[in-house]
Amino acid sequence: MQNRPTLKDVAKAAGVSNITVSRVANGSGLVHPDTRLRVEEAMRSLGYLPNLAARAMRTNLTGTIGFLVPDLTNYPNAAVAQAAERRLAEAGFGMLLASSALNPVREAKALAALQTRQVDGVVLYVSDEADPELLTALRRFKTPLVVLDRTLPLNAEVDSVICDHATAMREVVRYLVQLGHRRIALLVPELRIRPVIERSTAFRTAAAEAGIAESCATVVQVSAATAAGSVPALTLLEGPTPPTAIIADGNRLLRGVILASRSLGRAMPADLSVIGIDTDDMALVCTPEITCIVRDFNEIGQLAADLMLRRLTTQAAAPQQVILPSQVVLRSSCGPAPRSSR
Amino acid sequence: MQNRPTLKDVAKAAGVSNITVSRVANGSGLVHPDTRLRVEEAMRSLGYLPNLAARAMRTNLTGTIGFLVPDLTNYPNAAVAQAAERRLAEAGFGMLLASSALNPVREAKALAALQTRQVDGVVLYVSDEADPELLTALRRFKTPLVVLDRTLPLNAEVDSVICDHATAMREVVRYLVQLGHRRIALLVPELRIRPVIERSTAFRTAAAEAGIAESCATVVQVSAATAAGSVPALTLLEGPTPPTAIIADGNRLLRGVILASRSLGRAMPADLSVIGIDTDDMALVCTPEITCIVRDFNEIGQLAADLMLRRLTTQAAAPQQVILPSQVVLRSSCGPAPRSSR
DNA sequence: CTGAAAGCGCTAACAA
DNA sequence: TTGTTAGCGCTTTCAG
Numbered sequence: 001m002q003n004r005p006t007l008k009d010v011a012k013a014a015g016v017s018n019i020t021v022s023r024v025a026n027g028s029g030l031v032h033p034d035t036r037l038r039v040e041e042a043m044r045s046l047g048y049l050p051n052l053a054a055r056a057m058r059t060n061l062t063g064t065i066g067f068l069v070p071d072l073t074n075y076p077n078a079a080v081a082q083a084a085e086r087r088l089a090e091a092g093f094g095m096l097l098a099s100s101a102l103n104p105v106r107e108a109k110a111l112a113a114l115q116t117r118q119v120d121g122v123v124l125y126v127s128d129e130a131d132p133e134l135l136t137a138l139r140r141f142k143t144p145l146v147v148l149d150r151t152l153p154l155n156a157e158v159d160s161v162i163c164d165h166a167t168a169m170r171e172v173v174r175y176l177v178q179l180g181h182r183r184i185a186l187l188v189p190e191l192r193i194r195p196v197i198e199r200s201t202a203f204r205t206a207a208a209e210a211g212i213a214e215s216c217a218t219v220v221q222v223s224a225a226t227a228a229g230s231v232p233a234l235t236l237l238e239g240p241t242p243p244t245a246i247i248a249d250g251n252r253l254l255r256g257v258i259l260a261s262r263s264l265g266r267a268m269p270a271d272l273s274v275i276g277i278d279t280d281d282m283a284l285v286c287t288p289e290i291t292c293i294v295r296d297f298n299e300i301g302q303l304a305a306d307l308m309l310r311r312l313t314t315q316a317a318a319p320q321q322v323i324l325p326s327q328v329v330l331r332s333s334c335g336p337a338p339r340s341s342r
Numbered sequence: 343m344q345n346r347p348t349l350k351d352v353a354k355a356a357g358v359s360n361i362t363v364s365r366v367a368n369g370s371g372l373v374h375p376d377t378r379l380r381v382e383e384a385m386r387s388l389g390y391l392p393n394l395a396a397r398a399m400r401t402n403l404t405g406t407i408g409f410l411v412p413d414l415t416n417y418p419n420a421a422v423a424q425a426a427e428r429r430l431a432e433a434g435f436g437m438l439l440a441s442s443a444l445n446p447v448r449e450a451k452a453l454a455a456l457q458t459r460q461v462d463g464v465v466l467y468v469s470d471e472a473d474p475e476l477l478t479a480l481r482r483f484k485t486p487l488v489v490l491d492r493t494l495p496l497n498a499e500v501d502s503v504i505c506d507h508a509t510a511m512r513e514v515v516r517y518l519v520q521l522g523h524r525r526i527a528l529l530v531p532e533l534r535i536r537p538v539i540e541r542s543t544a545f546r547t548a549a550a551e552a553g554i555a556e557s558c559a560t561v562v563q564v565s566a567a568t569a570a571g572s573v574p575a576l577t578l579l580e581g582p583t584p585p586t587a588i589i590a591d592g593n594r595l596l597r598g599v600i601l602a603s604r605s606l607g608r609a610m611p612a613d614l615s616v617i618g619i620d621t622d623d624m625a626l627v628c629t630p631e632i633t634c635i636v637r638d639f640n641e642i643g644q645l646a647a648d649l650m651l652r653r654l655t656t657q658a659a660a661p662q663q664v665i666l667p668s669q670v671v672l673r674s675s676c677g678p679a680p681r682s683s684r
Numbered sequence: 685c686t687g688a689a690a691g692c693g694c695t696a697a698c699a700a
Numbered sequence: 701t702t703g704t705t706a707g708c709g710c711t712t713t714c715a716g
Contacts, residue, residue, distance in 0.1 A: 004457075004484060006708095006709055006710085007709065007710065008709075008710095016686080016687090017686070017687050017688080018687090018688095018709090018710080018711090019686075019687065019688085019710095019711075019712095020685090020686065020687080022709095022710065022711060023685095023686090023711095025710095026711090028711095030685055030686095031685070031686085032685060032686085035685080035686085047482065049454060049457050049458045050458055050709090050710085051458070051460060051708095051709055051710070052458050052459050052460065052710095053395045053396075053398040053399055053404060053459070053460045053708095053709080053710095054399055054692095054708075054709035054710045054711090055709080055710055055711075056395040056692090056710090057395055057396055057399060057691090057692045057693065057694090057708090057709080057710070057711090058691080058692055058709090058710055058711040058712070059692090059710085059711070059712095060692085062395060062459070063459075064438070064459060067439075071424070072414070072420045072421075072423060072424040072427070073417065073420050073421050073424055075415065075417070078414045078415050078420040079414075079415050081414060081439075082413070082414040082415055082441050085414070085439060085440065085441050086441065086443070089440065089441075089452070089455070094438050094440070094455060094456070094459050095438065095439050095440075096406070096436050096437065096438055096439070097409075097423075097427060097437050097438075097439040098427065098431065098436070098437075099424050099427050099428065099431075101428070110431070112391060113431070113434075113436060114436070115346075115391050116391045116392055116393070116394050117394050117395070117404070117405075117406060117436050118393060118394065118395045140389065142346060251623075254627070255626060255627050258626075258627050259626060259627075262629070281593075281624075282623075282624050282627050284597060284600075284601060285596070285597050285600050285601075285624050285627065285628050286627050286628065286629070287604070287628070287629040348692095348693055348694085349693065349694065349695095350693075350694095358702080358703090359702070359703050359704080360693090360694080360695090360703090361694095361695075361696095361702075361703065361704085362701090362702060362703080364694065364695060365695095365702090367694095368695085370695095372701060372702090373701070373702085374701060374702085377701080377702085392693090392694085393692095393693055393694070394694095395692095395693080395694095396692075396693035396694045396695090396708095397693080397694055397695075398694090398708090399692090399693080399694070399695090399707090399708040399709065399710090400693090400694055400695040400696070400707080400708055401694085401695070401696090401708090402708085
């Protein structure tokens with residue numbers, strides 16, 4: 001079985017030297033049009049494809065970016081990854097994907113695996129902003145980093161794409177208060193990451209501003225390991241003074257709320273108002289359709305790729321933080337608080 | 343900025359030759375325990391990570407597998423990709439991800455991009471089994487291929503993971519017929535791929551066997567470009583003799599059916615019975631919960647990775663085709679056909 | 685505009 | 701058990 005043709009084979013076929021083929025392959029340097037044509041012809045007829053591993057040895061550039069994500073089956077992550085991949089591919093870059101299953105140890109390991117493969121940079125979601133091992137690994141990291149929606153205590157500033165979670169959260173709390181709700185709960189995953197922290201803080205602040213007692217604006221942290229997402233929602237709804245509105249962060253928790261309210265026979269929105277965060281993909285198939293806080297995942301992924309490409313091409317450039325908005329999409333899952341609750 | 347330490351640096355630090363370090367790094371060859379310890383110590387203190395690009399030049403092995411997928415935002419694809427990535431990572435392999443947006447031209451290009459990066463093999467879903475360019479690219483491909491759920495006319499047999507779509511489809515048609523349905527529609531994406539073909543065929547056959555006239559067992563192919571998935575469902579339901587049961591292949595089309603039936607005021611399952619295929623992720627949040635044909639995506643991804651790893655380690659091995667089952671999960675979205683339809 | 689020589693980091697083959 | 705030599709495919713430098 002013959003091996004793939006190399007640059008040398010092309011050179012021989014075209015009757016030129018290796019370096020000339022290299023110049024044609026890279027579009028670099030000046031090559032006589034006739035020569036170029038001859039070389040290109042040889043490349044085509046041999047089916048030549050450059051060997052990036054070999055090129056990487058000289059240039060230290062693999063044309064490959066690492067993408068580290070906690071969980072690909074989570075729609076937002078997948079959408080961001082796909083958008084980034086697309087942008088990178090358009091620019092001639094490949095994407096090495098690593099999924100960490102929300103495990104910081106795995107994240108540190110994946111980082112090493114990516115470095116070993118000589119990625120030119122890494123775009124990443126981390127699943128714990130305060131994990132010391134992970135932070136050490138990150139600080140040791142030599143190639144450019146684009147951090148997605150996290151606040152990381154790194155020495156050097158890095159490029160990052162972050163989202164404004166507070167504005168939409170405040171808006172949504174005010175909306176619920178206007179509808180008469182006085183007992184509201186926020187369900188979030190138990191993760192030390194920016195979106196959860198910012199949402200929780202904004203939730204509490206907005207509730208306080210609206211004159212809701214601290215004990216009536218509950219933030220429930222749900223362990224990522226809790227298989228049945230409906231358990232915390234059930235606990236909440238079966239308590240002595242159940243919330244009349246629940247905001248659920250992510251598909252898993254929204255599903256939990258829907259299942260819990262269904263099993264308890266609470267009607268939506270008559271008995272319970274529901275709002276989902278980052279759950280737009282399932283909002284329309286629910287009955288009633290779910291009011292959501294949404295973000296443009298496509299934009300996040302593209303921007304992350306763009307930041308990475310910019311850093312790779314223009315070395316100097318000051319680190320950049322891009323802030324993207326969240327939006328509230330009103331649908332029919334919220335209504336006036338039930339009379340009995342007021 | 344100092345460069346990453348190389349094997350040579352480690353050798354110097356440990357006072358041994360390059361090759362000894364290499365042997366320690368690969369666990370290969372016999373090395374004296376003391377020497378090994380000294381080398382490992384040097385590696386650790388320097389923070390040495392091997393350069394896989396350099397290794398690849400000698401061995402022609404990058405420890406990286408390509409994964410080509412039409413659309414990552416589609417839950418089944420993401421789940422399979424993640425499962426494969428996990429298995430590969432456990433075995434020390436990286437995964438280069440390429441997404442084709444259902445475009446065969448892109449798929450051929452992505453294949454070249456993967457080859458250029460010297461992947462040791464490629465696991466792939468193609469989006470058109472009959473695209474000549476893609477087939478040519480595939481035939482030219484030198485490294486191992488694991489084909490996911492496609493019937494490809496390739497010269498050489500390749501490893502593949504395929505699913506049985508027919509059995510579950512027959513089961514589901516019989517179930518609907520038993521419930522009294524005599525006009526049934528199947529909504530599928532307009533794609534020349536095994537799952538769609540096998541499902542359509544099984545659907546027609548099962549309907550015929552159940553004594554349903556050909557004109558009453560409709561297969562509607564929906565272009566992947568049709569943004570509003572509800573349009574074909576609306577057309578169907580507003581026709582003169584609308585189906586009393588619809589089977590929808592994939593989230594997009596299931597969503598279309600739900601939106602259409604909602605906007606027409608058809609109750610589920612009283613007026614319309616609905617079954618989803620590969621839609622288990624949204625089945626429970628719907629009201630009523632949706633009866634689904636499901637598959638174990640995790641198993642598909644793991645198996646694909648295993649087949650690839652096996653092929654990489656044991657050269658000879660005859661190509662293997664693993665067939666995985668589909669299952670029907672009954673829920674409450676199907677009921678007796680409405681009286682008026684009989 | 686084109687080429688010759690050297691070397692990137694690593695390992696296969698052989699030698700000691 | 702350890703080391704030496706050579707070279708993978710490519711690009712950088714310097715000469716022509």
